[in-house]
Amino acid sequence: MAIIVQYQGMAQRTVTIAEAARLTGLSKAAIRSRIERGSLRVSKRGGVRRVPLDELAELGLLAGGEDVGDREPLTTDQLLDRLERQAEQIGALRAENETLMHDLEIERARRGEAERRHGR
Numbered sequence: 001m002a003i004i005v006q007y008q009g010m011a012q013r014t015v016t017i018a019e020a021a022r023l024t025g026l027s028k029a030a031i032r033s034r035i036e037r038g039s040l041r042v043s044k045r046g047g048v049r050r051v052p053l054d055e056l057a058e059l060g061l062l063a064g065g066e067d068v069g070d071r072e073p074l075t076t077d078q079l080l081d082r083l084e085r086q087a088e089q090i091g092a093l094r095a096e097n098e099t100l101m102h103d104l105e106i107e108r109a110r111r112g113e114a115e116r117r118h119g120r
Contacts, residue, residue: 015050016048016051017035024056024061030084030085059081060081061081
């Protein structure tokens with residue numbers, strides 16, 4: 001849920017770190033890492049760090065919002081962020097694939113055992 005907060009005297013729509021992670025496809029740890037190294041600015045509201053949506057859009061991090069229309073070419077930092085995000089997505093897909101392959105092996109073993117018990 002986006003909230004309007006004051007950032008350097010200007011009202012901006014912001015999201016929590018968890019929401020920023022969901023919107024960008026990055027992990028919460030990756031969002032926090034960007035904040036810590038200063039490549040992603042935040043504001044605080046009630047002790048909660050919030051990320052301006054404009055900041056995510058400017059960095060090309062919003063899913064589906066990259067390279068649209070007459071935008072300027074992406075900077076090196078934006079390209080590196082994109083590559084990091086894609087690497088995280090690839091890693092997550094590989095882990096999911098490994099889990100599914102393991103589950104498939106278990107299911108095949110169970111099916112084979114059930115067929116042997118029932119004389120097939």
